[in-house]
Amino acid sequence: MNSWSSLTHMEADRFAVIKRPVIILALLTLLIFGGTVGFRIVNETSWLESLYLAVITLTTLGCRDPATSNATMAFVVIYLGCGLGLFSYSLFTLGQSLLDPQFRQFWKQRRMINKIESLKDHHIVCGFGRMGRTICEYLDRRNRPFVVIDLDSDVLEAHCTAHNWLYIVGDATDDVHLQNAGIDRACSLASVLPSVSDNTYVVLSARMLNNGLQIVARASDEKAIQKIERAGATRVISPFSSGGMKMARFMINPSVESFVEVADKHDSDLELVDIQIKETSSLVGKKLSETKLAEQGVMILAIRRANGEQLLPPPGAALLQAGDNLFAFGHANKVAMVISNCEE
Incomplete structure (x- = not known):
């Protein structure tokens, strides 16, 4: 070529x-x-x-x-x-x-890309419709770094600039824009474009560019879910199906669902997170009871081993290993301390 x-x-x-x-x-x-x-x-x-x-x-x-x-x-x-x-x-x-507005927009994008180049382990949101905006608001509340990719420059300018969010004006199905968003350094990607074919293409491209990426995509029906999963999505969400199941759970167990929703409220200080234990973590080799996490205000709901084994609920004698995923629930500042210990 x-x-x-x-x-x-x-x-x-x-x-x-x-x-x-x-x-x-x-x-x-x-x-x-x-x-x-x-x-x-x-x-x-x-x-x-x-x-x-x-x-x-x-x-x-x-x-x-x-x-x-x-x-x-x-x-x-x-x-x-x-x-x-x-x-x-x-x-x-x-x-x-x-x-010329186009000239100024170009240099604004160049400055934006320079900021994006400094990001690592960030999130990428493809599509800035209602679902994309909701995802960005959630990530912003959790102080998680992210980049938005969308074609509508006016909408991005109006919303992202006001919140100081990083964005790229362009087609998310284009590998170049995914690369400019730092997909090789990102930890996850959400594809919530209106078209199933576009979401499938984004998932396929993202998987080829970063094989270890966590990819979540939106689909409208069961056939679309299967196609996007085959393209390489880690998880595919159907808004209609998920919404229907949530309504059914509210009908059967309203109190339980209300409790689970606490962590998702705007003003909530509680978080339910998935924490991965790295090889350099000080928790490696310790029993769960020896970590004193419960005394620190963090509840470990489950442990998923690197081989897929799940401990639910985890016993206190469970030995923590590198590559384990801890599903933790607690106050945001306490959870942040646990995440910091797992990365040390």
Whole structure:
């Protein structure tokens, strides 16, 4: 594949946006350089003085008469006749380009991407509809870093800028935008685009770009769920099915469901999280009862081993191993301390 055909969409957009100002700057540079060389030849002045004469002549500042001979006067007439109109038009066009909303949006996106490049173990949300916005609000309340990808620049500008959320304007099905969102460094991705085919394509692309990524996608029916799962999704959610089951649980066990919902409320200080124990964690090799987590206000509801074995409920004698997942419930600050200990 040659270099032109492998040009990314981001690079193509960048070229289109900065093409006009770059051409104008090149013309201005060429115009001033031509005047400098001309004055150098006809006036036999130094390069610095020739450059000075070219600039004051072209800008019509008139600080000094550059004409010292007939040849110089003829050159000035030709130089002004050819260059003054082009110079004025170039400055006007350059100002228009710098004030162009598309130009400013491009550089805003570049600054956004520079911030995204510093993220690690963050979340990516593809689609900023009602579900996408709800996911972003939840992540924001939990102080989790995330990046939003959506095509609607106006909606992203209105909502994400106000909340200081990182976003990328573009098609989430394009690998380039996923890469710009740092998918190789991300820990999870949610695809909540309105189209099943788009969600399937995003899941497939994301799985190819990061094989260890946690991928959650939205689907509308059972067939779509099977397709997206085969594409590589870790979990596929059907809003209608999930909503129906939740309503049924409320009908059967309203008190239990109300208790479970406590952790999801906006003003709740409680969290239900999945914590992975790394090899360097100080908890490795300890029994669950020796960790004193319960005394710290954190309840371990279950342990899932790396081989898939589940301890539910986990006994106090359970030995914690690297790769274990602890399902913990407690106050946010206490849970944060446990997460910190697991990463040490």
